[in-house]
Amino acid sequence: MEIADEIYQLAQELGVKNVTLPKIEVGNGVLAAILPFVLENDYKHIILVVDDNTYVAAGKQIEKMLVEAGMETKTVLLKANRHQQVIADEATIVELLVETPLETDIYIAVGSGTIHDITRFCGSKMNIPFISVPTAASVDGFTSKGSPLILRGVKQTIQTTFPVAVFADITILKAAPQEMTAAGFGDILAKYTSLLDWKISACIGGEPYNRFAAEMTRKSLEACVQNVSKIAKADDEGVTILIHSLIESGLVMLLLDFSRPASGGEHHLSHYWEMDLLKKDAKQLLHGAKVGVATAIIVDLYKQKLKDLPARDTGEYGGRIRGNWQSIMEILDNIPSPKEIRNLIQKTGGPTTTEELGLDDELVAQSINEAFHLRDRCTGLLLINKFKEKDLTYPL
Ligand SMILES: [Zn+2]
The missing domain is CATH 3.40.50.1970 (Rossmann fold)
Structure with missing residues (x-):
């Protein structure tokens, strides 16, 4: 197979x-x-x-x-x-x-x-x-x-x-509840930003990268996006495409022995929110539901804040940023807009905003300023935070 x-x-x-x-x-x-x-x-x-x-x-x-x-x-x-x-x-x-x-x-x-x-x-x-x-x-x-x-x-x-x-x-x-299928689709949409962050971690952070694994992950993402209406209907073909992509993504992480292709800044925001819900002993949200919404936020943040980074004083990162920024920006430009990402989630019936998830703006603001500390990994989120002039606010 x-x-x-x-x-x-x-x-x-x-x-x-x-x-x-x-x-x-x-x-x-x-x-x-x-x-x-x-x-x-x-x-x-x-x-x-x-x-x-x-x-x-x-x-x-x-x-x-x-x-x-x-x-x-x-x-x-x-x-x-x-x-x-x-x-x-x-x-x-x-x-x-x-x-x-x-x-x-x-x-x-x-x-x-x-x-x-x-x-x-x-x-x-x-x-x-x-x-x-x-x-x-x-x-x-x-x-x-x-x-x-x-x-x-x-x-x-x-x-x-x-x-x-x-x-x-x-x-x-x-036959699974639609919100669960929508969550699986959200975990796949996260690949837009996790693949970009993986590229950033490789080019700027000198972390391990594998072109073939990145290409495989990108193909699974594209297959799911192209077939979003079938996934939304949860018909045979749609569910088969989605579960194939989810299984394959897990196997890629297994072979690489790290989760970089499937987890970037969007997963860091999701983990931050999850820990807050734990502290409050509140009801947990589906992983993929949080991650899907976080993907739209990260795309929005990166499209607004990453472009001018080479023009700033980025110290020890400066040379690597200037040398690699064009190829990184090409990937970013090819990612759909936050609105398009939310539309895709909406088609599958999942929550599209932090408000729908029941998270307040204060927590989301904290997460975009602090969640990068959760993992020792070079991401766009880390770079934005490292070289920001003042705290980031939410809504962006
Ligand atoms: Zn995930």
């Missing part, structure tokens, strides 16, 4: 030898392929990890298939917090560990990002592999190693493990 071909080519480009990648199945009815996979690999003791919603969406069906085939299957239903959300924190991790017998051979994570993060963390600590069954095309982390956890109220991403197989059943993904 085409994902595997491109990924193997990338592995070759990177000189990664003997790469073992997850088996990837995408299509209508691929849940049925889980049983043969489990038998083939001689996984005898199975744990299904679900929550109330994902049990109904796919968990029950998988459980029935495995139990009827005589497999020893235990279903762990993770508990939601007072906001009716399952959170990847200490309590949920311990809940899954307590429910995991030592003889467990395989976990099956049935859900969206959070259930995957909890399962991949517990699996890596217990040395138990896991199978990924996404129930929504909502995020690009299914196939990567990063597990964002909330520990003592602070979010941190821990490198854990990737799945041995992914079964992305289009029938299930199509």
Whole structure:
């Protein structure tokens, strides 16, 4: 299948030898392929990890298939917090560990990002592999190693493990709430700014870059944008294109062993907002919903503030900025306007402004001034902040 071909080519480009990648199945009815996979690999003791919603969406069906085939299957239903959300924190991790017998051979994570993060963390600590069954095309982390956890109220991403197989059943993904599909599209739109920031980190910060990976990511982004109306309708083709792009983005991060192609200044704003919601013990927002809105803000900020940087006193960065600015500006000029980005999100039914997300302007202003501290990475956001004359205000 085409994902595997491109990924193997990338592995070759990177000189990664003997790469073992997850088996990837995408299509209508691929849940049925889980049983043969489990038998083939001689996984005898199975744990299904679900929550109330994902049990109904796919968990029950998988459980029935495995139990009827005589497999020893235990279903762990993770508990939601007072906001009716399952959170990847200490309590949920311990809940899954307590429910995991030592003889467990395989976990099956049935859900969206959070259930995957909890399962991949517990699996890596217990040395138990896991199978990924996404129930929504909502995020690009299914196939990567990063597990964002909330520990003592602070979010941190821990490198854990990737799945041995992914079964992305289009029938299930199509039935997911529209806001989740819109969030997946938001996480893809973020590539406009993450790819630009990756280029900036390479040219100005001297950080690692890979042209082929950048090109692959750009193609996935373009495929999703071109097919936005199909994604908005959540028809077979639209959902297939979206989940392909999300899976591929995760695999690119996995092979590169960093998240630069998929995460730039827009993700830093989103993380900043998420930490604020955590501090307030407020209901969490979908990752891709925040990231989509943050992308429009970062585009707006970069289009306004990056152009005149070479004319300023940028100290030690000066030479590299002047030498590379033209090629960086070409990428920026090719990014759609903030309005066009918001229109794309709107088509899929996602929130388009921080107001719709329920975030106040004061927090957004703080984030554009401070979020660059969250990662040790050279981005447009870092450069704008490093050489600003006064604090940035929001609305811009
Ligand atoms: Zn993301």
